[in-house]
Amino acid sequence: MKELKNLSKQELESFLSEEEKKMNGYISENLSINMARGKPSPEQLDMSQKLFENAFKTTNYISREGIDTRNYGNMDGIDESKEFFAEMLSVPKENVIVGGNASLELMFDFISQCCVKGIGGCEPWLKQKDPKFIAIVPGYDRHFAITEYFGLKMINVPVYESGPDMDMLGEVIKDPSVKGMFCVPKYSNPDGFTYSDETVEAIAKMKPAAKDFRVIWDNAYYIHDLYDETEHLSNIFEEAKKYGNEDYFIEFASTSKVTFAGAGISCIVASDNNIAEIKSRMKVQIISYDKMNQLRHAIALPDMAAAREQMKREAAILRPKFKTVLEGLDKGLNGLGIAKWHDPKGGYFIGLRVMTGSASYAGELCKKAGLTLTKVGAAFPYNNDPDDMEIRIAPSYPSVEDLKKATEILTTAVRIAAARELLGK
Amino acid sequence: MKELKNLSKQELESFLSEEEKKMNGYISENLSINMARGKPSPEQLDMSQKLFENAFKTTNYISREGIDTRNYGNMDGIDESKEFFAEMLSVPKENVIVGGNASLELMFDFISQCCVKGIGGCEPWLKQKDPKFIAIVPGYDRHFAITEYFGLKMINVPVYESGPDMDMLGEVIKDPSVKGMFCVPKYSNPDGFTYSDETVEAIAKMKPAAKDFRVIWDNAYYIHDLYDETEHLSNIFEEAKKYGNEDYFIEFASTSKVTFAGAGISCIVASDNNIAEIKSRMKVQIISYDKMNQLRHAIALPDMAAAREQMKREAAILRPKFKTVLEGLDKGLNGLGIAKWHDPKGGYFIGLRVMTGSASYAGELCKKAGLTLTKVGAAFPYNNDPDDMEIRIAPSYPSVEDLKKATEILTTAVRIAAARELLGK
Secondary structure, X not given: OOOHHHOOHHHHHHHHHHHXXXXXXHXXXXXXXXXXXXXXXXHHHHHHHHHOHHHHHOOOOEOOOOOEOOOOOOOXXXXXXXXXXXXXXXXXXXXXXXXXXXXXXHHXXXXXXXXXXXXXXXXXXXXXXXXXXXXEEOOOHHHHXXXXXXXXXXXXXXXXOOEEOHHHXXXXXXXXXXXXXXXXXXXXXXXXXXXXXXXXXXHHOOOOOOOXXXXXXXXXXXXXXXOOOOOOOOOHHHHHHHOOOHHHEEEEEEOOOOOXXXXXXXXXXXXXXXXHHHHHHHHHHOOOOOHHHHHHHHHHOOOHHHHXXXXXXXXXXXXXXXXXXXXXXXXXXXXXXXXXXXXXXXXXXXXXXXXXXXXXXXXHHHHHOOEEEOOXXXXXHHHOOOOOOEEEEOOOOOOHHHHHHHHHHHHHHHHHHHHHHHOOO | OOXXXXXXXXXXXXXXXXXXXXXXXXXXXOOOEEXXXXXXXXXXXXXXXXXXHHHHHOOOOEOOOOOEOOOOOOOOOOHHHHHHHHHXXXXXHHHEEEOOOOHHHHXXXXXXXXXXXXXXXXXXXXXXXXOEEEEEEOOOHHHHHHXXXXXXXXXXXXXXXXXXXXXXXXXXXXXXXXXXXXXXXXXXXXXXXXXXXXXXXXXXXXXXXXXXXXXXXXXXXXXXXXXXXXXXXXXXHHHHHHOOOHHHEEXXXXXXXXXXXXXXXXXXXXXXXHHHHHHHHHHHHOXXXXXXXXXXXXXXXXXXXXXXXXXXXXXHHHHHHHHHHHHXXXXXXXXXXXXXXXOOOEOOOEEEEEOOOOHHHHHHHHHHOOEEEOOOOOOOHHHOOOOOOEXXXXXXXXXXXXXXXXXXXXXXXXXXXXXXXXXXX
């Protein structure tokens, strides 16, 4: 098949007409498939439940340090859980705070702290003039929602396969009103990119004009490999240490996609200074997160070797799903010159970049056919994809059969939208 | 025994000398007893664990509405948990949001929301001039810590057996910069007072100058009776409705002292308007709290009848502890004219009001004898008890034997401190 842009107007009209016929067929099927969010499937959750069999059966809720996890106290978590995340992320356990079931909540709260009380001895962000935040785009909609909620004006910086555009980033951080950025450095949401060693080093050595600049290093998918080989991500704290920059970074992770999406455990990793500041807020905010659940996790996943085994089992469920979508994209879009995507080696998403100006229309068509995607535009601040080109695909929840159908519908929609765009419709 | 104030100087000196001898005896025993916090005892937690036997054994994590509690979603909680709190507090379940393991966190967050984003369509509290908050004193130290953290200047209003001083409250709320108050309306912390029907009605019909005035109705001990009879507390929302004042009230409760102190479930109850505003923040902040734990609670406590049975079992453990302390106070302080206390019918605390200017010294003596009390002064904002007279006793954690000893030490310390005060030492 020729690239669409090389078709004559007549060829294109005929192509469009064929595709629209197909789409009408899909619409008449009254389907209902949801690819909107990175939700684990019931099979994955069943597997986690099996992993917790002994944990759920335990009658001993005393931690190895003798802490009664059923009671109040021990604000920053039990030793077992600190050690688990310390091993996962190769950081000292003294720099780990264990949270509840949502790292998102911890991130929201850290931004809230910076906004209201300030960080690093500086004025609260909300008391400073026009505080801004960098949005690595395309990115995770919930990060942008937090930034928007607190009124931090976002500045887009694009992300490529090796990470954010470092030239642009280097320019943007010269402005002292730019206070930080969110990033997903491994298997990024939505594209599945992993920041190269060079990028991580370049980020680690940044000298932002704002002393209270903070990078939210959302390592949501650090151990979420689809294949036996992992993509290497440098340790941000080790890199930052070389430049005396540890205070600029706050790392977050969780077991939401290791154990239970709604009932895992989460963590904050930060420098001594930042940990002390975060704890000074926590001691007003909460007595402790759920330590019984922390202990259950320690029983189910005594160490990283156990976690890696679990991730292999998860990958075995996820791989065919990603494969189905990727084959469908290849079949439906390859060679047409109207879409690009990255074959992710981990994480929960595929970022499909379609012809400029055509993503929204494709999204609308999918909706008509009963296929729910993440809202088109959501990978950008203020739901505003300036080029109207990014579609996020979340293959984890539907069945392989549904994904096959969904990808047929999606690629048909993308073809139609591109043809219409080329025809000026 | 005569009241101390009626003793001659010589009698008082001799009294003091005897008491100090006793205290030195206690000090030489090298004891270590902690009465600082309202922590349930291991026996209470063991009982809760028994209550959860079936819940922990469950293999079905699907809620009655078909929600997979293991997965993301259902931000405001599962129906079972909403219904549980709705029944407990006699409110419609549509006005309930179910939270995580800490109602404290929910309160912190609500204050944070008001401070940063405002409530009821008004300017954020932190953007208004000198926002203030009412502190019902003596009160709960963690409430004051939240208020202080956000920089809301506190104005003390005293609480009596029937509730806050309504005359003073009526005056204070005429100032539009006064934004609200925390209160524990039943079995108050630390005194164990329950607001009378008249007080609740008077609070319900208040017309504060600030449209964004909010009362944090922390109903922490609503079902925490020590005896078969409960003290009646009117329903704040029913009362407020009569005056069109529902928006002024936000109620909080939890199962922290029903099931597990560190791993219960909590709730917010509020008017339609407030619920909508709170949800608009929540949807940015968290995907949901731990719904698996919500479902476990629904299995362990299918309804309020089950919860009441559980509270009777808890009371059977707590009653002898309260009795021991109250008998000790009676034995050690009655008739001396140097202390007052209320015999609480529920809750977790006894508030001991000693001779003006003597509480700190008594606290220091206790510390020397290895008895840890809640920091003297903590029942007041900024740790500043203006009369230096309130000591909070938390009888729940130590054994009856330890409590007997602890109360002997405490009353001795109170007698010494009073005698020294009278002697002008």
